Amino acid sequence: MDLTMSSIEDHIQNWQPGLSIDCVIMGYANHELHVLLLKWKNSDRWSLPGGFIEKEEDLDDAALRILSERTGVTLPTLHQFHTFGGRQRRDPDDVLEVLSSLELKNPVVENWLMQRFVSVGYLSLINMNTSHPKADFLSDRCEWILLRDVPELIFDHNEMIEKALEFLRIRLRYLPVGRSLLPQKFTMKDLQRLYETILNKSLDRANFQKSFLKLNVLVRHEKQMLGGAHKAPFLYSFDKVRYDEYMKRGLGFTLS
Amino acid sequence: MDLTMSSIEDHIQNWQPGLSIDCVIMGYANHELHVLLLKWKNSDRWSLPGGFIEKEEDLDDAALRILSERTGVTLPTLHQFHTFGGRQRRDPDDVLEVLSSLELKNPVVENWLMQRFVSVGYLSLINMNTSHPKADFLSDRCEWILLRDVPELIFDHNEMIEKALEFLRIRLRYLPVGRSLLPQKFTMKDLQRLYETILNKSLDRANFQKSFLKLNVLVRHEKQMLGGAHKAPFLYSFDKVRYDEYMKRGLGFTLS
DNA sequence: ACAAAAGTGTTATCCTTACACCCATGT
DNA sequence: ACATGGGTGTAAGGATAACACTTTTGT
CATH class of the missing domain: 3.90.79.10 (Nucleoside Triphosphate Pyrophosphohydrolase)
Structure with a gap:
């Protein structure tokens, strides 16, 4: 510059x-x-x-x-x-x-x-x-x-x-918003909230999780241990190759 | 000019x-x-x-x-x-x-x-x-x-x-290709072929017909009498108001 | 009567949706 | 133990895809 x-x-x-x-x-x-x-x-x-x-x-x-x-x-x-x-x-x-x-x-x-x-x-x-x-x-x-x-x-x-x-x-x-906007490791809730924020509507937790897992673009890691009176969620990261492939044809499911 | x-x-x-x-x-x-x-x-x-x-x-x-x-x-x-x-x-x-x-x-x-x-x-x-x-x-x-x-x-x-x-x-x-590209009255086959041409793939006749009729955007007229050793098809035209409405939210069905 | 093309029906399969249920965790 | 949120299961309803059946027409 x-x-x-x-x-x-x-x-x-x-x-x-x-x-x-x-x-x-x-x-x-x-x-x-x-x-x-x-x-x-x-x-x-x-x-x-x-x-x-x-x-x-x-x-x-x-x-x-x-x-x-x-x-x-x-x-x-x-x-x-x-x-x-x-x-x-x-x-x-x-x-x-x-x-x-x-x-x-x-x-x-x-x-x-x-x-x-x-x-x-x-x-x-x-x-x-x-x-x-x-x-x-x-x-x-x-x-x-x-x-x-x-x-x-x-x-x-x-x-x-x-x-x-x-x-x-x-x-x-068609956009890899997850990889672009989230940290390398993230919880399913993080991912869901990202989509909810962009679309400005709430999505069903169970269905969102199942839809995304079915794509086989997520790698599951150890659980996170953050304090909180609840079960510790898994951490995920993206399988870059598979994720990029999917973005070309677009997510196959409806975000509801 | x-x-x-x-x-x-x-x-x-x-x-x-x-x-x-x-x-x-x-x-x-x-x-x-x-x-x-x-x-x-x-x-x-x-x-x-x-x-x-x-x-x-x-x-x-x-x-x-x-x-x-x-x-x-x-x-x-x-x-x-x-x-x-x-x-x-x-x-x-x-x-x-x-x-x-x-x-x-x-x-x-x-x-x-x-x-x-x-x-x-x-x-x-x-x-x-x-x-x-x-x-x-x-x-x-x-x-x-x-x-x-x-x-x-x-x-x-x-x-x-x-x-x-x-x-x-x-x-x-999301585009009213039918109204833009077809004559005022047209057959279901005309409409189907238009979509087939644009998408460059063939669509199932029966399913295409049912999907489009379900939208209630077509007005059915008398049959056309063109020669041809076959049943004469209906002629349709668009219900402009309903069609334009539909184009805003997009066709709800997959073109297969 | 027959071929050809139009119109309609049927079915298995998949996807969507809305929940219900159980599990793990910190207090 | 219990409240909280995470993970998974299920069942009804709807959409899709493939194909079969019936109807109408000109020859």
């Missing part, structure tokens, strides 16, 4: 005009979904991590680079989920807000940011405990925010999160 | 640079899927109907306008299915081919077309018999081409059609 405040102007000429990328990165902890947000320096406004595309760069590569540059989070892939092209999707006041947060009076940068942008949305799910987001030079905070506590974001970023969630729910049975 | 060869240069300054739209329009006839293609004037190269976005125009609106301008086909909506952003997606030789087909030596137009473009793909299904495609001033033909006879197209347009088909198959149970 060699981008700094003073080098923005130099980069502008190497960027595709009018096109941006925004990343919806979902994390999971305490049975709640979180989303990775940046707070602009010298401003109280939050946004999704986003950025611009080099003139000689694949769109998918740009998404990974942008995420890494702006949050320090590196991933193998991101899922493109929608392109946002509303004529008025960026509120002019929000643009001014961002500009003033940059604290640099530079007509080249101003012109760049004031153009109309169409933005491509990318989605990923990651384990919050094994990734360590860091704010970049444009932001003073980079944090996991509870999905239900997400504040009003700049531009149409709230709408982007909505769309990403919709995409996530429709694709759920 | 007021765009003409001589006015292209005037339009360029009103277009979003680096961004284009391409439309995959599927039609159905004789139990085969077709796709709407344009042949460039003074060239033997074919392409999807595509175009550029006005600076003050919603992306979705632009897609409808472009389709209408380039083919005469008007539709209420198109489905955005993917954004194509590969760095090398437009073969430079193809760009030259298009340029020479325009037969106008104009550096403004040349510069415009030689930039890198990211293209947003839109999909729709329409009834081939009630729409009448017309070539625009850039094309000398605008035709329905059998999906399995689609020639090598310019740029990455063949790949776009592949992606659109994949999207179509995954979304099949």
Whole structure:
């Protein structure tokens, strides 16, 4: 990452005009979904991590680079989920807000940011405990925010999160959310709560367990011994190969 | 449509640079899927109907306008299915081919077309018999081409059609393909063959019929009397309201 | 009457759903 | 011992898949 405040102007000429990328990165902890947000320096406004595309760069590569540059989070892939092209999707006041947060009076940068942008949305799910987001030079905070506590974001970023969630729910049975969001070892209840959280509905404990066990994608380990006035549950991990295979054809059962 | 060869240069300054739209329009006839293609004037190269976005125009609106301008086909909506952003997606030789087909030596137009473009793909299904495609001033033909006879197209347009088909198959149970692609009245076999064609697999006649009838979305009419040494089938049409409702939650049965 | 294709019925099998039951654990 | 939650069993109902049977038509 060699981008700094003073080098923005130099980069502008190497960027595709009018096109941006925004990343919806979902994390999971305490049975709640979180989303990775940046707070602009010298401003109280939050946004999704986003950025611009080099003139000689694949769109998918740009998404990974942008995420890494702006949050320090590196991933193998991101899922493109929608392109946002509303004529008025960026509120002019929000643009001014961002500009003033940059604290640099530079007509080249101003012109760049004031153009109309169409933005491509990318989605990923990651384990919050094994990734360590860091704010970049444009932001003073980079944090996991509870999905239900997400504040009003700049531009149409709230709408982007909505769309990403919709995409996530429709694709759920084809996405390895377990491996992406849970620690390496987890209980059946953990797995169930993850699906319940994403789908926002409760599932039958017995049936969920039987359905998942039948897939043969789980490896059963020793019981965990956490205190609690109850039977200690088994710990599981995923058989990576079998799990990935299953994700290609999708979970064969209904999550009810 | 007021765009003409001589006015292209005037339009360029009103277009979003680096961004284009391409439309995959599927039609159905004789139990085969077709796709709407344009042949460039003074060239033997074919392409999807595509175009550029006005600076003050919603992306979705632009897609409808472009389709209408380039083919005469008007539709209420198109489905955005993917954004194509590969760095090398437009073969430079193809760009030259298009340029020479325009037969106008104009550096403004040349510069415009030689930039890198990211293209947003839109999909729709329409009834081939009630729409009448017309070539625009850039094309000398605008035709329905059998999906399995689609020639090598310019740029990455063949790949776009592949992606659109994949999207179509995954979304099949949420898309009103029957109403979009069949005549107003049709037989059960027509409907079955449509689904068989799209899914590229054969379905059980008896089960298909029972599944669809159970939905209560079909209105049964008189029998048709076409010659043929066999029992005359019923004709059906859709109960529009119930059908649209069903498409929101998706077909409840498996197509087997 | 027969062939061909349409319409309907039957059945075994599987999946879903909603519980019930027993088991292990810490207090 | 008992409350709590984990693991497994079961049975009714529904959906699926494969196929058989009946009906209608033109020749």
